[in-house]
Amino acid sequence: MIKAIIYFLITFAGALFAYKEKALSQSGAIAACFVGFAVLIGTGWRGFLILGLFFASSSFFSTYKKHLKKTAEEKLANTSRRNWAQVAANGGAPAVFSLVYAFTSNEVFLYAFFVSIAAAASDTWASELGVLSKGRPVHIATLKRCAPGTSGAISSFGTAASAAGATLIAFVAFFLFNLSVPVMLMIGLFGLLGSVADTLLGAFVQVEYTCPVCGIQTEKKEHCLGRTIRVSGVTWFNNEAVNSTSILIVSFLCIITSLNIT
Structure with missing residues (x-):
């Protein structure tokens, strides 16, 4: 009981700090409390540290060179201040896998916990740093150059950032949990x-709108003080759905792989 209270106080303090620093909205801070508490219960301070590393790095890169991201942000539905939906999309799977690991002690769920965070970091780093690429990205559906920030687009710089995000989480997990090299890889x-799955879903499934006033293609339902018009994608499959789905896909692939090799 005392440990649970301490865990709650730790997560509350972390969420409050993030809220004060404007990294989280009020709803995002509440959601982060639940996610952080679940991770502490399931994987202890080491898992919480990995989750915190993802969140801290993502928050930093969200504000990094923000003045150069204004054009790309016009296309994005979300801001750098994360709400509950964004927290749940990226932190929901790690929280669940952490708790399942606590109840089962089966290491495959611990690996899925690591993969879910690595996937979230990989996609976030690619999104936040890829828009800073000097060259225009290529949309994987049309293979044509497009504006930075377009869902389903890739660039060499964004791909490198994606690999770096996944590698960092894998290496820290390897160090903190004394994993084998094959598991780390x-x-x-x-x-x-x-991140690859996220890009594919963003290109072929995610909803996209166009502004009837300025003509920009965007994830936003409103632009230029008016409603936008859906031009492609599934209506309810927004950015949060893309994030959570891609994370779950690779996490379950990890579980299946781990069960077959252990």
């Missing part, structure tokens, strides 16, 4: 594949 690989 598996985490890094599936983490990177999470």
Whole structure:
């Protein structure tokens, strides 16, 4: 009971700090409390540290060279201040896998926990740093150059950032949890594949709108003080759905792989 209270106080303090620093909205801070508490219960301070590393790095890169991201941000539905939906999309899977690991003690769920965070970091780093690429990205559906920030687009710089994000989480997990090298490589690989899955879903499934006033294609339902018009994608499949789905896909692939090799 005392440990649970301490865990709650730790997560509350972390969420409050993030809220004060404007990294989280009020709803995002509440959601982060639940996610952080679940991770502490399931994987202890080491898992919480890995989750914190993802969140801290993502928050930093969200504000890094923000003045150069204004054009790309016009296309994105979300801001750098994360709400509950964004927290749940990226932190929901790690929280669940952490708790399942606590109840089962089965290491495959611990690996899935690492992969879910690696995938989230991989995608976030690619999104936040890829828009700073000097060259225009290529949309994987049309193979044509497009504006930075377009869902389903890739660039060499964004891909490198994606690999770096997954690698960092895999290496820290390897160090903190004394994992084997093959497991570390598996985490890094599936983490990177999470970003690939996110890109594919963004290109072929994610909803996209166009502004009837300025003509920009965007994820936003409103632009130029008016409603936008859906031009492609599934109506309810927004950015949060893309994030959570891609994370779950690679996490379950990790579980299946781990069960077959252990």
